Amino acid sequence: MDFSFGAGDEELRARARTWLTARLAGPYADLRGLGGPGSEHEGTEQRRGWERELGHGGWIGQGWDVPAGAYGQQRLSLTGQVVWAEEYAALRAPGRVGHIGENLLAPTLIAYGTPEQQARFLPGIARGEELWCQGYSEPDAGSDLAGVRTVAVRDPADGLPRVTGQKIWTSLAQDADWCFVLARTESGSRRHRGLSFLLVPMDQPGRIEVRPIRQMSGTAEFNEVFFDGAVAAETVGGEGNGWAVAMGLLALERGVSTLVQQIGFAAELERVLADHLAAGAPDPVLRERLVRQWAELRTMRWNALRTLGSAGDPGAPSVAKLLWGGWHRRLGELAVEVRGAAATAGSGPWSREVPYERGLDEGQRLFLFTRADTIYGGSDEIQRNIIAERVLGLPKEPR
CATH class of the missing domain: 2.40.110.10 (Butyryl-CoA Dehydrogenase, subunit A, domain 2)
Structure with a gap:
């Protein structure tokens, strides 16, 4: 299967990179890398301003099933959305505070809402003004x-x-x-x-x-x-009819965003690998596990690209969640294992008057946050039940 991008996609990549680089070098420079998983509390007010900047540039709602420019947004192909998302992640642009409105609520309104509801809520999301x-x-x-x-x-x-x-x-x-x-x-x-x-x-x-x-x-x-x-x-x-609407929304929750997530995963893997090499005498067992993490991450990317067009497939989102949830949790474990006893010590001041995170370094936060990866967003048990019952047609689990 050909996973390469076309000439138009590469032109878009250059345009997106230029736009992002210019804005991230200005008043939003301090937002680079803020607001990712486990740090969504960081700089929310400044990130609201960034959301409005994205809306002004027409970068919100690129994949909405509406005519191009209906709400001031650019209309990009599926591969174009991937290109934009990859550049966004590669330049460490801040975590999106408008993600839930743009990628979950808006497509749901387009699919299930009335024209009046769409006219009322979509413009505010597209402008980055309503969260x-x-x-x-x-x-x-x-x-x-x-x-x-x-x-x-x-x-x-x-x-x-x-x-x-x-x-x-x-x-x-x-x-x-x-x-x-x-x-x-x-x-x-x-x-x-x-x-x-x-x-x-x-x-x-x-x-x-x-x-x-x-x-x-x-x-x-x-x-x-x-x-x-x-x-x-x-x-x-x-x-x-809320159940049908809710299930339709959950089917939209994974897709292009999974590819963005994987770019962040790759950066985290590089940092863990650097810690392993800095230890001086790399452990062969840990090295093998790191190589496996790298190979699995590449496989996840190919799987995500392969299933981008599988709208309506009840198993694709569950498979993706099972893959990345377990992968990320294992990476968190490696983040502390490669450093040995040093990983048990805090890196900064700690007291009851300041946030606990002050005493944690990046690897320690990664380890703690990824404990939840196989639970939130639908636990592994639920995802396996979905695959078993809705895809494989196996009997439902007794209650």
Whole structure:
């Protein structure tokens, strides 16, 4: 299979590199490398400005299934989106605070929303002005979304749903303007029935409370979100059809973004390899494991490229998640193993008054954060069940 890019793609690569280099050398120079996985709390206000810069350049919404320029955005081919994403990652541009709105909510509105909903929300996302967060997981319904208990009851006065319940592991909830929430709108319903996909404004004092979750790495980019009669402005896909909309959204969550992620993985692998070589007498067992990590990363890239056009394939996202989740966790283990006893010592001051991360170096943070890679975003068990039941047609797991 030919994984090379065409002449047009290479022209786009040069244009994207020029645009990014110019802007990352100016007022946004300090944002390079900020806001990646495990560090999404860094520089969020400055990254909001960067989001608006991307919108002004037409770089948001490149893959939306709408006419080019409908919302001021460039319309790129699938390979063009890959080129842009690769250049973005290679130049260490900051982590996107608009990722959830651009890559999850917007395509979902295009597929399931009304023209009025698209006209209301897509322009703000395309301009980088409105940020979104995702209200799916709950304390007792993480990967098992059909178990959500958050409810929404329509207010007879205005007919709008009022949301009550708790969501957890909500990235960037403290900065988001809106949240799309999966809630139970049919009393007495169970599992995937009676759910609705709701759009909830976050600026509702007294009705929405956001509590950061301090992780063992010291960061707090995830949050608990408590809804107490919060007003939902819109229902996407019709009341009671939330499961179909939610599943459609999850199918969009992996794709081009997986290739971007792998560029970051490659940089992390290089740093771990440098630590191994700096040890003086490389351990042959660790060397073999590092070579295996390199080979597996190349395989993941080819698999991601091969499946980019497999929209609707229920197994492709699950296979990708299984591959990178386990790979990244093993890299985190190697990050501390190659340094031996030195990896157990902190690299900076630590006290109860400052964030724990002050005493952790890059390798230690990598090790701690990657403990969660096989759990969040759908645990390995859930991904294997999806492949077994929806792709291979095996019997469902007994409950």
